[in-house]
Structure formats: structure tokens, C-alpha cells
Amino acid sequence: MAVWEALLELADDHLVLGHRISEWCGHAPMLEEDLAMPNMGLDLIGTARTLYDHAGKLEGKGRSEDDLAYLRDEREYRNCLLVERPNEDFAHTMLRQFYFAAFMRPYWLAALNSADATVRGVAGKAEKEMAYHIRHAGEWVIRLGDGTEESAARMRDAVEALHIYVDELFDSSDAARMAEAAGVLPVRADLRDTWERTVSEVFAEALLEQPKAAYAQRGGREGIHNEALGHLLAEMQVVHRAHPGARW
Amino acid sequence: MYSQGLIGADGRTEETPEFLARFQKRIDAEEKIEPKDEMPEGYRRTLIRQIGQHAHSEIVGMLPEGNWITRAPSLRRKAALLAKVQDEGGHGLYLYSAAETLGVSREEMTEELLSGKAKYSSIFNYPTLSWADMGTIGWLVDGAAIMNQIPLCRCSFGPYARAMIRVCKEESFHQRQGYEIVMTLAQGTPEQKAMAQDSLNRWWWPSLMMFGPHDADSQHSDQSMAWKIKRFTNDELRQKFIDATVPQAEYLGLTIPDPDLKWNEDKGGYDHGTIDWDEFWRVVKGHGPMAKDRIKARKKAWDDGAWVREAALAHAEKRRARKIAAE
Numbered sequence: 001m002a003v004w005e006a007l008l009e010l011a012d013d014h015l016v017l018g019h020r021i022s023e024w025c026g027h028a029p030m031l032e033e034d035l036a037m038p039n040m041g042l043d044l045i046g047t048a049r050t051l052y053d054h055a056g057k058l059e060g061k062g063r064s065e066d067d068l069a070y071l072r073d074e075r076e077y078r079n080c081l082l083v084e085r086p087n088e089d090f091a092h093t094m095l096r097q098f099y100f101a102a103f104m105r106p107y108w109l110a111a112l113n114s115a116d117a118t119v120r121g122v123a124g125k126a127e128k129e130m131a132y133h134i135r136h137a138g139e140w141v142i143r144l145g146d147g148t149e150e151s152a153a154r155m156r157d158a159v160e161a162l163h164i165y166v167d168e169l170f171d172s173s174d175a176a177r178m179a180e181a182a183g184v185l186p187v188r189a190d191l192r193d194t195w196e197r198t199v200s201e202v203f204a205e206a207l208l209e210q211p212k213a214a215y216a217q218r219g220g221r222e223g224i225h226n227e228a229l230g231h232l233l234a235e236m237q238v239v240h241r242a243h244p245g246a247r248w
Numbered sequence: 249m250y251s252q253g254l255i256g257a258d259g260r261t262e263e264t265p266e267f268l269a270r271f272q273k274r275i276d277a278e279e280k281i282e283p284k285d286e287m288p289e290g291y292r293r294t295l296i297r298q299i300g301q302h303a304h305s306e307i308v309g310m311l312p313e314g315n316w317i318t319r320a321p322s323l324r325r326k327a328a329l330l331a332k333v334q335d336e337g338g339h340g341l342y343l344y345s346a347a348e349t350l351g352v353s354r355e356e357m358t359e360e361l362l363s364g365k366a367k368y369s370s371i372f373n374y375p376t377l378s379w380a381d382m383g384t385i386g387w388l389v390d391g392a393a394i395m396n397q398i399p400l401c402r403c404s405f406g407p408y409a410r411a412m413i414r415v416c417k418e419e420s421f422h423q424r425q426g427y428e429i430v431m432t433l434a435q436g437t438p439e440q441k442a443m444a445q446d447s448l449n450r451w452w453w454p455s456l457m458m459f460g461p462h463d464a465d466s467q468h469s470d471q472s473m474a475w476k477i478k479r480f481t482n483d484e485l486r487q488k489f490i491d492a493t494v495p496q497a498e499y500l501g502l503t504i505p506d507p508d509l510k511w512n513e514d515k516g517g518y519d520h521g522t523i524d525w526d527e528f529w530r531v532v533k534g535h536g537p538m539a540k541d542r543i544k545a546r547k548k549a550w551d552d553g554a555w556v557r558e559a560a561l562a563h564a565e566k567r568r569a570r571k572i573a574a575e
Contacts, residue, residue, distance in 0.1 A: 015323075019318060022317050022318065022326075022330050023317075023318060025310065025314045025317055025330065025333050025334070025337075026310035026311050026314035026333065026337075026545070026549070027314075027545065027548070027549040027552075028549065028553065029549070029552070029553020029554075029556035029557060030553060030556070030557055031307070031337060031340060031341050031344075031354075032341070033553075034310065034334075034337040035334055035337045035338055035341065038330045038331070038333065038334040038337075039334065041330055042327055042330055042331060042334075045323060045326060045327050045330070046327060048323070049323050049324075049327070052323070065323050066322045066323060069323055070321075070322075089552075090553065090556045142563070143559055143560050143563040144556070144559050144563075146563055146566060147558070147559025147560065147562045147563040148555065148558050148559045148562045150555050150558075150559070151555055151556070151558070151559030151562075154555070235318050235319055236318060236319065238319055239319050239320075239321040239379050240321040240322065243321070243437060243439060243440065245437075246321075246436055246437050246439075246440055247432060247436055248321040248322040248324075248325055248379075248432060
């Protein structure tokens with residue numbers, strides 16, 4: 001276990017969620033969202049790129065951002081399960097975005113004091129982006145939760161479906177614990193209260209109940225994913241893998 | 249592609265000769281016509297049609313390139329393509345707003361697109377079949393669009409002209425980015441180079457068709473030229489495009505799929521082979537290979553999103569009611 005692997009987990013979270021939200025591009029419910037969702041995807045993919053690059057350098061085996069993104073299989077991907085969940089509908093997509101951003105905002109704020117200069121740099125940019133994602137996705141959670149009967153029902157379904165993936169956000173793998181002990185990354189478990197506050201404020205306006213999850217799904221950090229991730233990676237990696245060694 | 253916006257345009261007007269002469273005098277003096285100014289009904293209708301079709305082209309144009317976002321072969325290319333497709337959505341939004349100044353709503357225009365009543369550029373009814381198409385579309389399709397759009401920056405209708413200035417800046421960035429993708433492939437492995445050549449083979453002729461029919465067969469050019477909605481003829485723009493693009497292909501070591509293409513010293517430009525006008529009219533009439541799929545995809549997005557738009561309206565209404573109740 002090493003610090004670079006904790007950065008890899010973080011990069012995978014951002015790439016997989018960025019990829020997922022980019023799947024909407026050209027298919028959104030309204031033109032404004034056709035612009036907003038790629039924007040959020042670009043933020044996430046941008047963060048992933050810097051983290052992959054940095055992780056590759058710390059690993060010291062000469063792996064580039066593309067080697068890390070395109071040449072690992074699903075068992076080697078270390079993202080949490082929440083981010084790989086399929087888009088389903090706009091309610092699921094916005095709730096997933098909101099849950100993730102509500103976690104990452106305090107994470108990056110805490111990482112502003114990281115012992116690692118690159119992580120500090122990423123944090124400075126990403127905390128602002130996550131604040132925007134919380135606002136944008138949170139406003140949709142409110143609009144849909146307190147909109148029509150149909151939208152409220154869809155929002156409740158999304159909460160029901162995604163809540164079991166929340167706990168994993170606060171787990172730290174062995175690699176993450178190492179990075180936390182070294183002062184490189186924030187302690188995940190410490191962010192729970194802030195996350196709960198952000199979510200309960202939005203849910204109160206959205207007329208949504210925060211369920212107590214009867215159980216939690218975990219496994220992403222060990223590479224035990226849902227089946228959806230393999231398809232995402234197959235699509236993402238197909239051109240790159242078909243031409244080994246080519247430059248793009 | 250946007251000259252295709254004039255196919256089928258009805259520029260007839262009912263106004264008195266005095267009114268039309270007064271209007272023409274403003275046009276001839278290079279004055280910009282603004283939304284609240286008086287204008288012939290035909291001028292208004294022609295512009296609504298052209299700007300609407302331009303907006304639709306941007307929106308439908310998100311689909312062929314969106315087709316490769318999830319498969320982009322590097323993270324840098326993935327981010328750039330995502331940003332590019334987003335730009336196109338932004339152009340669509342901008343253009344719908346310009347058309348709205350003429351008294352038509354975005355919803356009406358969207359419904360016309362989805363019902364098949366409104367047209368969009370036929371180039372987007374061809375499929376994107378390899379990563380190289382992301383380069384070729386930027387290089388040729390955006391390149392052709394720029395040829396059409398640079399003169400539109402001086403279009404007599406103010407909001408359209410101003411929108412075009414910004415759009416052209418982004419399009420020229422896209423064009424250079426596309427060329428850089430093709431260049432990377434052309435200098436890459438034999439498979440990559442073959443991918444680039446195959447892509448050029450498929451997109452060359454449809455790109456030439458983007459400029460519309462030959463001048464002799466273009467019914468609406470004269471009135472649009474007089475109103476300075478259009479500044480150059482289809483054939484003039486097509487010639488400019490060919491003359492600019494042939495040396496770019498030579499530099500890449502790629503072959504333009506036209507055995508009759510040759511430099512004509514006398515006219516100082518290239519002569520080209522015969523364009524397949526049957527294919528052009530077939531695609532314009534909605535029989536292009538991807539025509540059904542494109543509209544189906546837009547319709548699905550619109551229909552699937554109906555509950556979201558309804559919820560947003562319902563929520564806004566609830567908010568308003570609560571605010572009033574609290575006052």
C-alpha cells in the first residue's frame with residue numbers, strides 16, 4: 001500500500017463520474033442542461049487528469065495519465081460504487097452528483113492544508129467546482145422533490161436506490177489511511193457531519209426523507225464493483241486498446 | 249451548411265414599394281436592422297428560417313460528435329471533445345435567442361424540428377464511424393461552416409451578425425483542433441493514417457455539399473443577397489473552401505477523393521469533379537443515412553425530459569405562490 005494508490009482511488013472516482021455525466025451530452029431534458037452537465041463532467045475529468053498524472057509520478061514506474069485510465073481492468077479500478085451507478089434518469093443523475101459533491105467539497109477544503117503541493121493545488125480549484133455542483137445539483141433535487149407528483153416519486157426512488165452507496169464514501173482503504181497519516185489527504189470519516197448537514201438542508205426543502213440505510217454496499221476500493229463498471233470501461237477503453245502504443 | 253437554411257425560404261413581401269425602397273436604402277447604407285425596427289415580412293421570415301435552421305444544426309450537430317465522447321482515446325481528447333460539443337450547444341442556445349428577437353419562441357422552433365417541419369444541415373445525417381471522424385468534422389465541416397459564417401458576421405440583421413462573431417471565434421478554434429487530430433493520425437501508425445484517409449474519403453463530398461446547390465440552381469440567393477443576409481454565393485464560398493483545404497490535405501499526406509481535382513492557373517483556383525446532386529437532394533429531403541436516428545434521438549431527449557421541465561415549472565409556481573402568501 002502506498003500514498004499514490006490513494007490518489008488513484010480519488011482519480012478513479014472523478015473519471016468514472018465525469019464519464020457517466022458526459023453520457024448525457026446531447027440528450028438532456030433541456031438545452032441548459034446540455035451545457036451544464038458537460039461542464040460538470042469537464043470539472044471532474046480535469047481533476048482526474050491531474051490526480052492520475054501525480055499518482056503515476058509518485059508510483060515512479062513511468063505510467064502516464066492515459067496508461068492509468070485506459071489500461072486497467074475493472075478489478076484494478078478503485079472508485080467507490082456510487083459514481084459508477086448508471087444514469088437511470090435525471091433524478092438519479094442529479095442526486096448522485098449532489099451526494100458526491102456534498103462529500104468532495106469539505107474534502108477539498110480540508111485538503112487545502114495537504115502536505116502535498118499538487119494535492120493543495122487540486123483542492124484550491126476543485127473546492128470551488130464542488131460548491132457549484134452542490135448548488136446546481138442541489139437545486140434540481142429541490143425542484144424535482146418539490147415539483148410534480150411524478151418528479152417527487154422519481155426523486156424518492158433515486159434516494160432509495162442510491163442511499164446504500166453513501167457509507168462507502170466515508171470509508172478509508174489502507175492506502176487512504178496511509179495518505180491520511182502522512183497529512184496528504186483528509187480523514188474521510190471526519191466529513192460525515194458536514195455531509196449530513198448539506199444533505200439534510202436540501203432534503204428539507206425538497207420534502208425528502210433521508211432514509212436510514214438498512215445496509216451499505218461496499219467493495220469499490222478493493223476492485224469489487226457492480227457489473228455496470230465493466231461496460232463503462234469497455235466503451236471508454238476500446239479505441240485506446242485497439243491501437244497499442246499509438247499516440248492520439 | 250447554413251446556406252441550406254435558404255432552401256425553400258419564402259421571401260415574398262406584401263409591403264408597398266415605398267416601404268420596401270426605404271428598407272432597401274437602410275440595407276444599402278450598411279445599417280444594421282434591429283429587432284424592433286420595421287422590416288418586410290419576407291425578411292423576418294427568411295431570417296427566422298435561417299437562424300432557426302442554424303440553431304437546429306448546432307443542436308443536432310451535438311449528436312454525431314457526442315457519439316465519440318465516451319470512446320475518446322485519451323483523456324486530453326475526451327475533455328476537448330466534451331468542451332467542443334458543449335460549445336455547439338452554446339451556439340444553439342445563442343442562436344435560438346437571436347431568432348426569438350424576431351418573435352418566435354424556442355419551444356415553437358423545437359417542435360418544428362422534432363416534427364420534421366424545420367430542417368437542419370444535411371451533413372449531420374451522415375454517421376461518425378471512427379475516431380478520425382472527430383478530426384475530420386472539425387477540419388472540414390467546421391471549416392466549411394466558417395466559410396459560410398464569416399460573411400454572416402456582416403449580415404444586415406444585428407443580433408445574428410453579433411452572434412456570429414462569437415460563434416466564428418469558437419468555430420475557428422474547433423477547426424484548428426480538428427486539423428490537429430487529423431495531423432496526429434496522419435503522422436501516427438499505418439492504421440491511424442488509414443483511419444484518417446478513410447474519414448476524409450467519407451466526409452469530403454458531403455462537406456462540399458454544405459454550401460448548397462450551384463448558383464444557377466439556387467432560387468433564393470438573389471433576394472437574400474439584396475437584403476445582405478447573404479454576402480457570397482454558394483459557388484464562391486465552395487471555391488474558397490476547396491482552395492483553402494487542398495493544400496492542408498497535401499501537407500498531411502492525405503489524398504482528396506476527387507480524381508478530377510486540379511489547379512487551374514487561369515482562375516487561380518482548383519477545378520473539381522462533379523458533385524452528386526442526387527445524393528445532396530436525397531439527404532436534404534431527409535433520406536440521409538442517419539436522418540431518422542438523429543430526430544429520434546432528439547425526440548427521445550425531449551420526451552424523456554418532459555417530466556423534468558414540468559417539475560421545474562411546477563416548483564417555480566409553488567415558490568411564487570409561497571412568496572405571495574408570505575407577503
